[in-house]
Amino acid sequence: MLKALLLRSKLDKKNKELKTLLAQGEDLQKREAELEQAIAESAEATEEEQKVVEEEVDKFNGEKDAYDAAKKKLEDEIAGLENDLKETEAEQEAEPEEPEKPAEEAPKQERKVEHTMNKRFFNMSNQERDAFFAREDVKEFLSQVRTGIREKRALSNVGLLIPEVFLGILRENVAEYSKLYKHVFVRPVAGESRQVVMGNVPEAVWTDCCANLNELNLTFNDVELNCWKVGGYFAVCNANVEDSDIDLMAELLVALGQAIGLALDKAILYGTGTRMPLGVVTRLAQTEAPADYPATARPWVDLHTTNILSIAATVKDKDLISTIVKDFGAAKGKYSRGEKVWIMNEATYTTLMANTVAVTATGQLVAGVADRMPVVGGIIEVLNFIPDNVIIAGYFDLYTLAERAGTKFATSEHVRFLQDQTVMKGTARYDGKPVIAEGFVAIGLNGVTPNATMTFAADTAN
Template sequence: MALKQLMLGKKIEQRKAVLAELLEQENGLNTRSAELEAAVEEAKTDEEIAAVEEEVTALEAQKAELDEKKSKLEGEIAELEGELEQLNANDPRDQQRSANTQRRGGNEMTKEYHIAQVRKMLETGEYYHLPEVRDFYEKFKNLRVVTGGELTIPNIVINRIMDIVGDYTTLYPLVDKIRVSGTARILIDTDTAPATWMEMKSSLPTGDVGTITNVDFDGFKVGKVTFVDNYLLQDSIINLDDYVVRKIARAIAKALDLAILKGEGSANKQPTGIIPAIPAGNKVTVEADAKLLVNLLKQVSLVDTGDDSVGEIVAVMKRQTYYNRLLEYSINVNSEGNVVGKLPNLQQPDLCGLRVKFNQNMPLDEVIFGEFEQYTLVEREDISIDRSEHVKFVEDQMAFRGKGRFDGKPVRPEAFALVTITEPTNP
């Protein structure tokens, strides 16, 4: 990166640090304002009223001065960021890096970087003062004035929503995620043959013809209607933001987890789930007899064949399946009933070191072993929201509908195995 770009980055960092200090000062002034409101109510005599009025005047002057400093600083930051963006656009090295981020790994790193930025801004309070966030929630409160009655959620709020989605799901953090703006096509190389030894002057052999496979992704709508008390709409954007994004995130999270496991595919306008795509040869049954744990773990070989390196294999099951069938294998006792082996860690359960994730969408007595990074979830960049004030008019609540578009499918279905636990034929 050129020296001028480094300097611009340093200036932006310095001004954002100053802005964070101003935001802290603003929080202090807001606290003082609330105290003065109480003092106004308590003032009885003319002297007390005059004293409070003098403090109010001074506070308003401080607020005006602070707002002026903030406005000037935000303008400088926006100008510097625009200049830096223009320089980056003209830098061939940055153009190459930008192209690289379109790949799955780079895209994921870029998204994680933006999500980390949002977390940091939430800690400092800067997030709630960003112009795009404040503008979004002002429009959110008055959604009827938006053309068509629909409001597109800005990217920074989307990053906050998708960060919270991870708190409400067990499968979403495991799968490979790509954020795109249009129909996506991913090239998958299915050739896993080893390299060939040869003489120095020999020509290099190529892999099997047609090993590159196209995997197309669409964008199917997922939506959820939630209700917000009208009094909350008039409250601060902090309370509104926390309430609304958690409602939307939780609804999207539950829909995504179900789709990742059992999605019925494009014919039903859904992502393709893992279970419907698992090859018949990777669907087996084991009996719940004395060798259940051994026979169950043997099925990992369906996924980890040794032909090629694989990522982490995770076992996914319903919570009751673990408690009813497998918990006892984590507790070893001697003839006197004393525990001699390790106790199960129900916060981070495992099977002989194999990580276990609970998901209530799994059928009872069924276990999936899989390398979940072989499932790709495509997230469309636009999430929108609209509202209706007629549904719960009597309850003084506003109905909000959050809508997003996603698609997903296992790019290597053979990277998953489904094991069904059955009752023993000879108990």
């Protein structure tokens, strides 16, 4: 079973790598079409212009060859892993079931299963799901949930602590509903946390082979991360509570994932930094360093004029895309190892599509925007709480999200009797901030200037 899970994990990783590579292939196809057009136009070009085109073609061919080789290698590795997984699963089906282990061996078994369950609940095989629900901590958790609902009482004053094996699955589900969770740097922490960040990297010094080395001046800063709680309540249909463990678990995962995912996305972009994470736009809009800005942190930089930009309403069509690409240059990806991410609402996304519509040689209408930003590249995420004509972009792996243990779940004392529903609540603890703030930009279209104004759910309980 463990071997199959390991192979499945490797296969998932390779499939993700292939998906990323195929996205690069789409960019290469667009470049190839542009080069074909340039070649067609080069007949009337000067010798110098033709030379530039030839150099671009040579460069493209080199990149295309490297892409084809990398793609073939990945596809071969995936095919090999799929065959190994198929053989392993066939062997497992042929193996007789192991006798139930004595009670004294339970702790050892728990440690083994805990790692195998850190995957999506809905993608588990029947064997994995049976093992999950056979765990004592999971059975006790679901039993107390049912008891609290049927007896119409609270589970306890502090709520019911979710089992550790459940947390990994819950976090996978949060990532399903949060569009930004997968892009930021998620760091599991406990207590007060600091992240060390290197300052400007100095240039190395050339010298003779036998000469003394020069000392380089390296500086390090840190970023403090605190602890804030996010939570809310939701209603669960009593029929699901009374049904199987699978139905109840699915209901809990969906409800908790949706609630926490939405709150995380909004805080990552617009969080005030007070009792919640500090958002990207909030940091860019700062005009002076906060009073509690740590002395050991990176030097605070005023970015509200350089990284919050506005494009006039008169800029349209290709000029609009060109200006957006140019404005993105304010975002510095020096410390980033991820790809660019562009975030906007549905209306703004539609505006971009409308400004990139073109007619092909066959008379078809095509848009240059399709889940990825044209020319400069990068994935597009749509979040409808963002104001119209506002684009937030950057290297989101430069945003650190501290994720703490201790997610809790509890039922209310009062059941929604007429609706045949039970009110439940879920809480989790996070903090976060853009560690390298200059890695982000906020761009306004149609003369709009982005600002940090955002409405959050009111904390009426405190």
